[in-house]
Amino acid sequence: MKRRKFVKIIGVTTAGIVMPVRYINAEGLPEFDLNPATMVTENDDFYILQIDKAPEIKVDHWQMAVTGLVTKPVFLNYQQLLKMEPVTTQRTLKCIGDPIGTEQMNNAEWTGVPLRDVLEDSGIKPKAKVVVFRCADGYHTAVPLERAMRKEVLLAYKMNGEDLPVEHGYPVRLLNPGHYGVKNPKWIMNVMLAEKHVGYWEAQGWDPIARVKLATVIRSPENGTEIKAGSVCTVSGAAFDSGNHGGIKSVEVSVDGGTNWEPAEIWAKDSPLTWYLWKYTWQVAEQPGEIEICARSTANNGTIQEVNGFDAENGGATGYHTIDAEIQT
Ligand SMILES: Nc1nc2c(c(=O)[nH]1)N[C@H]1C(S)=C(S)[C@@H](COP(=O)(O)O)O[C@H]1N2
Ligand SMILES: [Mo]
Numbered sequence: 001m002k003r004r005k006f007v008k009i010i011g012v013t014t015a016g017i018v019m020p021v022r023y024i025n026a027e028g029l030p031e032f033d034l035n036p037a038t039m040v041t042e043n044d045d046f047y048i049l050q051i052d053k054a055p056e057i058k059v060d061h062w063q064m065a066v067t068g069l070v071t072k073p074v075f076l077n078y079q080q081l082l083k084m085e086p087v088t089t090q091r092t093l094k095c096i097g098d099p100i101g102t103e104q105m106n107n108a109e110w111t112g113v114p115l116r117d118v119l120e121d122s123g124i125k126p127k128a129k130v131v132v133f134r135c136a137d138g139y140h141t142a143v144p145l146e147r148a149m150r151k152e153v154l155l156a157y158k159m160n161g162e163d164l165p166v167e168h169g170y171p172v173r174l175l176n177p178g179h180y181g182v183k184n185p186k187w188i189m190n191v192m193l194a195e196k197h198v199g200y201w202e203a204q205g206w207d208p209i210a211r212v213k214l215a216t217v218i219r220s221p222e223n224g225t226e227i228k229a230g231s232v233c234t235v236s237g238a239a240f241d242s243g244n245h246g247g248i249k250s251v252e253v254s255v256d257g258g259t260n261w262e263p264a265e266i267w268a269k270d271s272p273l274t275w276y277l278w279k280y281t282w283q284v285a286e287q288p289g290e291i292e293i294c295a296r297s298t299a300n301n302g303t304i305q306e307v308n309g310f311d312a313e314n315g316g317a318t319g320y321h322t323i324d325a326e327i328q329t
Contacts (some may be wrong), residue, residue: 034236035219036277039268040090041106043160048167049095049104051200055136055187059171064118064155068132068192071123078157078171084113087154092240092275096180096201096210096314100321101217101240107275110175112156116149119191128193133174136187141199143176143183144209152177152273155188177273178242180210180316207315212242214305215316216251216278216295218323229329230286235264236279237295237321245299247272253280257292258307258320264295272300288329294320 059078066074088111095104119131124145131148134140147153154175157164164170169186176183182201202208218237227233235255239248248269252261264280278295296305307320 033220034234034277034279036107036236036238036275039107039270039274039277040109040160043108043162043165043168046106046108046159046168047093047095047104049097049181050137050167050186051139052137054166056166057136057171057187062171062189064172064188064191066119066122066191066193068194069125069128070193071125072121074118074122076118081113081155081157081172084117086111086113088158089154090270090274091154091175091177092242092273093175093181093184094212094215094240094242096182096206096316099317100215100319101238101317102219102321104181105217105238105240105275107270108159109161110154110156111158111161112154112172112175114151115153115155115174115191116151118155119149119193122193124193127195129195130193130197132190132192132194132197133185133188134190134192135185136189139185139187139200140197141183141185141201142194142197142208143174143179145193147176147178178211178244180212182206183210205314210316212240212244213316213318214241214245214248214297214299214303215239215318215321216297216305217321218293218295221293221323221325223323223325225323225325227284227325227327229284229288229327231284233282233284234279235282235293235295236277238275238277239266239295239297240275241272241297241299241303243272245303246301247299248276248297249300250298251276251278252296252298253282254294254296255282255291257322258294261296284327286329288327290324290326293323293325296320 098104
């Protein structure tokens with residue numbers, strides 16, 4: 001058992017702004033739990049993002065059709081899908097609309113079959129350039145054919161050992177690494193080979209390819225935390241590039257707004273297609289004052305995260321995630 005006695009404190013800054021609730025432990029030190037605390041996110045804690053209510057699909061009636069620019073349309077039902085050679089692997093999903101990935105980014109262990117194992121039998125015509133997914137909730141999106149044929153692209157039907165939860169796409173969703181959540185359609189009903197297609201979000205100005213950008217998120221401490229001068233704190237979070245830069249090589253933390261950087265420890269990882277969890281043990285200075293904590297990553301291909309990433313609204317955010325905190329005596 002961890003010795004722990006939480007005391008809730010509502011702080012007020014000098015500017016008179018109410019700070020969020022903070023916790024101190026039995027020793028009177030602020031305590032920041034590791035966040036994320038586990039490599040795999042439980043199904044109930046995994047973020048949910050969708051255009052409408054989750055459709056309830058009965059598997060007895062579910063059948064996925066592969067149509068369009070093919071010589072031999074394929075029809076696959078749930079039982080046939082389960083009989084195929086499965087792959088079980090961890091994958092992280094991140095929403096394109098989430099700044100840096102502060103909330104809408106989680107990791108799970110999924111089971112499914114490579115999409116290409118299904119497409120292979122359909123006789124794809126040379127004119128086909130994209131694979132269009134039509135979903136039971138009305139959502140639709142397209143993936144370039146050469147990206148869709150990668151062996152890592154899966155039709156997933158299990159999440160953390162359970163049947164895919166309704167909210168996450170039951171019975172079948174796509175896992176399309178290297179691309180933001182928008183390109184990972186849920187509740188797939190129809191797969192159509194086509195020359196081109198404008199998807200649901202692209203029609204509203206979002207990036208049609210949606211490659212994941214290198215980003216680092218600080219999940220603990222939270223913005224606006226008060227920190228005891230001279231204490232020892234743990235700063236923690238996650239870094240992710242979805243394999244687009246070869247995975248994460250190292251993470252650094254700055255507690256002075258980006259002037260000086262210290263190496264963080266990557267304490268959990270699985271593959272470049274999953275998030276890298278990091279932590280940094282910080283000996284807090286004795287002087288009180290307001291500070292900025294930021295974090296950045298270097299990828300295995302040498303890419304270093306830039307300070308001035310844009311909040312590129314339609315292409316996914318980059319740049320440093322910055323936390324404002326206050327050291328107090
Ligand atoms: N059918 C369908 N699939 C969808 C969506 C949707 O609205 N409908 N939203 C997409 C978006 S924007 C994201 S970020 C991911 C989120 O997946 P999750 O809800 O399982 O976390 O689903 C994607 N797949
Ligand atoms: Mo998303």
